[in-house]
Amino acid sequence: MSSAKKTAAIIGGGVIGGAWAARFLLNGWDVRLFDPDPEAERKMSEVLGNARHALPMLYEIALPEEGTLTHVATISEAVAGAVYIQESVPERLDLKHKVFAKIEASAAMKTPVGSSTSGFKPSELSEGAKHPGRIFVAHPFNPVYLLPLIEVVPGPGADEAAVGAAEAILKSVGLYPLRVRAEIDAHIADRFLEAVWREALWLVKDGVATTEEIDNAIRYGFGLRWAQMGLFETYRIAGGEAGMAHFIAQFGPALKWPWTKLMDVPELTDDLIKQIADQSDTQSGALTIRELERLRDNNLVAMMRALKQQGAAAGKLIAEHEETLARPAAEGALVRTIDRTVPVDWTDYNGHMNESRYGQVFSDAADAMMRLVGADPAYIESGKSYFTVDSRIRYLNETLAGQRILVDSQVLEGKGKKYRVFHRMKNEAGEELATGEQLMIHVDLTTRRSSVPDDAVLQKVEALAAAHAVLPQPDERELL
Numbered sequence: 001m002s003s004a005k006k007t008a009a010i011i012g013g014g015v016i017g018g019a020w021a022a023r024f025l026l027n028g029w030d031v032r033l034f035d036p037d038p039e040a041e042r043k044m045s046e047v048l049g050n051a052r053h054a055l056p057m058l059y060e061i062a063l064p065e066e067g068t069l070t071h072v073a074t075i076s077e078a079v080a081g082a083v084y085i086q087e088s089v090p091e092r093l094d095l096k097h098k099v100f101a102k103i104e105a106s107a108a109m110k111t112p113v114g115s116s117t118s119g120f121k122p123s124e125l126s127e128g129a130k131h132p133g134r135i136f137v138a139h140p141f142n143p144v145y146l147l148p149l150i151e152v153v154p155g156p157g158a159d160e161a162a163v164g165a166a167e168a169i170l171k172s173v174g175l176y177p178l179r180v181r182a183e184i185d186a187h188i189a190d191r192f193l194e195a196v197w198r199e200a201l202w203l204v205k206d207g208v209a210t211t212e213e214i215d216n217a218i219r220y221g222f223g224l225r226w227a228q229m230g231l232f233e234t235y236r237i238a239g240g241e242a243g244m245a246h247f248i249a250q251f252g253p254a255l256k257w258p259w260t261k262l263m264d265v266p267e268l269t270d271d272l273i274k275q276i277a278d279q280s281d282t283q284s285g286a287l288t289i290r291e292l293e294r295l296r297d298n299n300l301v302a303m304m305r306a307l308k309q310q311g312a313a314a315g316k317l318i319a320e321h322e323e324t325l326a327r328p329a330a331e332g333a334l335v336r337t338i339d340r341t342v343p344v345d346w347t348d349y350n351g352h353m354n355e356s357r358y359g360q361v362f363s364d365a366a367d368a369m370m371r372l373v374g375a376d377p378a379y380i381e382s383g384k385s386y387f388t389v390d391s392r393i394r395y396l397n398e399t400l401a402g403q404r405i406l407v408d409s410q411v412l413e414g415k416g417k418k419y420r421v422f423h424r425m426k427n428e429a430g431e432e433l434a435t436g437e438q439l440m441i442h443v444d445l446t447t448r449r450s451s452v453p454d455d456a457v458l459q460k461v462e463a464l465a466a467a468h469a470v471l472p473q474p475d476e477r478e479l480l
């Protein structure tokens, strides 16, 4: 199976390269990774563990079958046959040039080569290259397996076909390529990050705030605003009914006052570094980096799922990506109606999936059974639907965040207005976690009263009921 998968070559598997690899693998790509660090395999497997925990929780459907990761001993092995190449070696131009030369010696001429560089321009990266036009900046945000933004910066002589192909690939793995119109040092987003960071360093150095107080100033306030509306939309609202022009008139003059130390950087003396590192230890030293990553990832997942529910910002993008992953409910003997991961926001104080979420899973399974017989959004729009009038859930085993759950559904009765379905929820090992049953009645949405379904729907319900009647039936004690 995996030989038919597309292959991405990842050169450099540290903080960023490891997470790039995870993003591709979890979206079904094979990955060949080159990193000379003797610890690279361990680090990669830890990052992949965190990514496997987090990324599937963003979706209401299972991601594609995971690709195969191969650690290789040379750049040439990594790039041969790859359709996308991402460079994520340390931020040193001479090193990046050496790596590009090796890539060019073995990769197909047109294969796009993205660089994770935080600051270099594509024209600097591609100096001396044989095919400079296919080298471009693809600047990601940490953790690459969760955050969708990739700043795509082509150089002046860019090969538009290669960059366009790269953007399509990035989108296909759930990323958001933001085309930067002109190359500049540090692209768009790192300009902001550096500005904020400079200010923060001065605030610590001048004894105005600790690292924790600065983080609190961000996370209790403008950080939340930025995550969902960015800067300009937020400020438009801050102008009240008079809007943006009024906002600028009111607050614009302050930009000329000497509040900011924007272009000054405090000297990073040993004392200042120690002061910041000590404060950071006090703030966060009780947790390891992997524990902090897990905490960050769970929070990001919960926030992005909330944005998805609102159809906003990064959440809208995830919903759109999910559409491309959607598969029709597989019809075997039984119908596989649910195949997904339990997200972190579904768990409760007992550390397992809350009982209300079982209701949601079985409700989603019933929706899938409706779509299967043609009671789909268009049918509902035409004024007909099914309502659940009775249901039962049996809780058999604990289900935890990050676990994959599968539901197989069976029609118990399908006649006239009645559509009765039974579901078994299992984990990947096949252990039964819960069962659910619903009696649905067909309804005319104009009168809100029961009615007989359209012929096409009724025929499908009856055919499915007949096919499922010959299968083993649930035990009497499992039923309503």
Ligand SMILES: NC(=O)C1=CN([C@@H]2O[C@H](COP(=O)(O)OP(=O)(O)OC[C@H]3O[C@@H](n4cnc5c(N)ncnc54)[C@H](O)[C@@H]3O)[C@@H](O)[C@H]2O)C=CC1
Residues within 6 Å of the ligand: 011, 012, 013, 014, 015, 016, 017, 034, 035, 036, 037, 040, 088, 089, 090, 091, 092, 099, 116, 117, 118, 119, 139, 140, 141, 142
């Ligand atoms: N850390 C961050 O927050 C972000 C970093 N970036 C960019 O990503 C790139 C990589 O940064 P990090 O992952 O943070 O650094 P890192 O130090 O965590 O990882 C770099 C990796 O490259 C490997 N390496 C060194 N020489 C190599 C070579 N010749 N061939 C292949 N691998 C080699 C190292 O062994 C190391 O594992 C940089 O260009 C950086 O600017 C971009 C976005 C965010």
Ligand SMILES: C[N+](C)(C)CC(=O)CC(=O)[O-]
Residues within 6 Å of the ligand: 117, 118, 140, 141, 142, 190, 193
């Ligand atoms: C600190 N940094 C410049 C390497 C940060 C980035 O490039 C993006 C990010 O993930 O913050």
